[in-house]
Amino acid sequence: EVQLVQSGAEVKKxxxxxxxxxxxxxxxxxxxxxxxxxxxxxxxxxxxxIIYPGDSDTRYSPSFQGQVTISADKSISTxxxxxxxxxxxxxxxxxxxxxxxxTPIDYWGQGTLVTVSS
Amino acid sequence: xxxxxxxPATLSVSPGERATLSCRASQSVSSNLAWYQxxxxxxxxxxxxxxxxxxxxxxxxxxxxxxxxxxxxxxSSLQSEDFAVYYCQQYNNWPLxxxxxxxxxxxx
Numbered sequence: 001e002v003q004l005v006q007s008g009a010e011v012k013k014x015x016x017x018x019x020x021x022x023x024x025x026x027x028x029x030x031x032x033x034x035x036x037x038x039x040x041x042x043x044x045x046x047x048x049x050i051i052y053p054g055d056s057d058t059r060y061s062p063s064f065q066g067q068v069t070i071s072a073d074k075s076i077s078t079x080x081x082x083x084x085x086x087x088x089x090x091x092x093x094x095x096x097x098x099x100x101x102x103t104p105i106d107y108w109g110q111g112t113l114v115t116v117s118s
Numbered sequence: 119x120x121x122x123x124x125x126p127a128t129l130s131v132s133p134g135e136r137a138t139l140s141c142r143a144s145q146s147v148s149s150n151l152a153w154y155q156x157x158x159x160x161x162x163x164x165x166x167x168x169x170x171x172x173x174x175x176x177x178x179x180x181x182x183x184x185x186x187x188x189x190x191x192x193x194s195s196l197q198s199e200d201f202a203v204y205y206c207q208q209y210n211n212w213p214l215x216x217x218x219x220x221x222x223x224x225x226x
Contacts, residue, residue: 035215044205044217044218044219044220045154045156045162045205045207045217045220046217047207047214047215047216047217049213050213059213061119061214061215062119062214095161095162102167102168103152103164103167103173104150104152104164104167104207104209104215105152105154105162105164105207106164106173108161108162108163109161110161111161
């Protein structure tokens with residue numbers, strides 16, 4: 001069974017750094033792109049970027065380029081989304097999602113809630 | 119960036135009625151259009167891809183149509199579990215995929 005399991009909720013202060021994770025199982029982790037999606041409170045879905053764990057090829061949406069870093073460690077089948085200096089506006093639910101072989105997204109993680117508040 | 123515009127923002131429908139949701143792309147996305155359903159507190163779920171192909175396990179009451187810039191999701195007879203927010207997504211412009219802002223289907 002394919003699963004994407006994300007790390008738990010985080011509460012951080014502005015200016016702090018953060019790295020959240022998404023662990024894939026039940027499939028060949030290096031063979032499928034993993035993307036990240038932001039959902040701010042009460043708002044819609046925003047595509048952030050995507051990584052191919054096989055070779056770490058990473059692409060970003062222009063709105064998120066330079067704001068976050070997407071990475072992956074294929075030895076432990078885990079993708080990451082990180083911030084070097086959080087802002088209150090980074091408060092959101094973040095989902096990881098697998099690009100399917102024929103579908104844009106076929107599996108989603110359960111989401112990680114990030115709260116940034118002083 | 120391709121902008122996806124969904125209408126209406128909110129759709130009030132009685133159970134058993136038909137719901138028609140629209141999605142428009144700012145430029146052609148061919149048939150590379152997907153629809154997702156999201157319920158409160160849950161991750162989105164893929165309903166339709168390729169504009170009209172139902173994903174695995176999706177009931178036949180959900181259907182998609184359109185190509186180019188105009189797309190429609192139809193729910194033929196709304197069930198209680200269908201009240202949710204629906205998003206369209208274009209995946210024609212790799213890797214700059216974009217979502218619409220969503221349509222909330224609520225009970226009338």
